[in-house]
Amino acid sequence: MRILIVEDEIKVARFIENGLRENAYTTKWAKNCVEANDYLAEGGYDLIILDLGLPDGDGLDLLRDWRTCGFNEPVLILSARDSLDDRVKGLNIGADDYLPKPFSFTELLARARSQLRRSSQVRQSVLEYRGIKMDLLAHTVSYGDRSIDLTNREFALLEILLQNKGRVLTRTQIGEKIWDAHYDMQSNLIDVYVRKLRNMFPEHKDPPLIKTLRGVGYSIP
Amino acid sequence: MRILIVEDEIKVARFIENGLRENAYTTKWAKNCVEANDYLAEGGYDLIILDLGLPDGDGLDLLRDWRTCGFNEPVLILSARDSLDDRVKGLNIGADDYLPKPFSFTELLARARSQLRRSSQVRQSVLEYRGIKMDLLAHTVSYGDRSIDLTNREFALLEILLQNKGRVLTRTQIGEKIWDAHYDMQSNLIDVYVRKLRNMFPEHKDPPLIKTLRGVGYSIP
């Protein structure tokens, strides 16, 4: 597994590189945007760890460019700024996870492994979670032995959340996937469907099936 | 303008080649599927004229393969079999026009020019036709000075028809564009929306805004 580390501070970079190498990952260090672009263009990386405070440009802009160009390697953002706003912005642009500084290496490793696991995973056609079975091809959902009727929108929302189990999805991300392109952010449509889904599985009231992350979005843990 | 002619009969091929050359088009002749694939792979063609009766394979299969591989050059089908069924099949697979044999060269030239014109045309953000103005960005429609309220589906259908002005679109084609992937062909949903659109512009009753081609599909002439 090859991991690209984009980080300007040499001490932090070394800290991460050493830790990852001890865990049998191959690492490459880019100390600014230009180097990052060069290395990424070579291809073959399984994960990118991206620090936001770079000397020659904003990390978020860099990420946006990558996503526009079609690079879809998983990106884990590191940032000293930990406002909710930054986190949401990062996720919306296409980051896969967000880790505020300071962080413990154990935590970084856990998140990195989680991303690598997700991306290596084959696209399943049957999703399963807490007794809920979702057949994407047959377009059916069942809980235990009883079948559940979901409308298209309900189905789409549940699918997105399950496909991204363990990740927080912002309303923007969900909106773009279901209503491709321009989801009206004024609307509370997503909230409405989250509620419908929750009511459809009353067995999962505690802990709730879909968790709300105030100021960020929703997730299935 | 470079035109690729896929045709096994040398006499027909020469007939087309000579005519097109007299009209200042550059032509290339492929006499079977294998040659056609080779030439097409080189790229740079602006139009493909495809005869269906090839010695080494079915032209429709060939076309299907091209579309699957992402070749989207306009394709004009020539065919001796002129059942409605063949015509619909051809259009559904991704042909842009269908010319039954025997044909006059004048007719072939007209159709070829029409395709070339369409594909060279820049994607417009405002479509206009018989007093109907459609702003794709603002998502608004007006007729003369009064503005017309269209729902999303109505808007999508009118857009597809106008973008393909002069071409017949089969229900399958329309279905795939509006309901991406699996439109239920049992349904008469498209017919219903065609009617809604027609009613929305009562001024265009004769000739009708949207023409029905029995057994084939709909078109805006």
Next chain:
DNA sequence: CGTCTAGTATGAGAATCCTAATTGTAGAAG
């Protein structure tokens, strides 16, 4: 600890979308 506020939940009703049954019609066949 109470108040305030941004963000979330809820419920009802309107708009839109889809289904399905019925009626109409063009073109083929007799």
Next chain:
DNA sequence: CTTCTACAATTAGGATTCTCATACTAGACG
């Protein structure tokens, strides 16, 4: 020319999707 049949048009009603007004709640702040 008449009948038949496959296809299209029409209509109404049910289902889904969306909007909006209102109620609630977590966390910030004094």
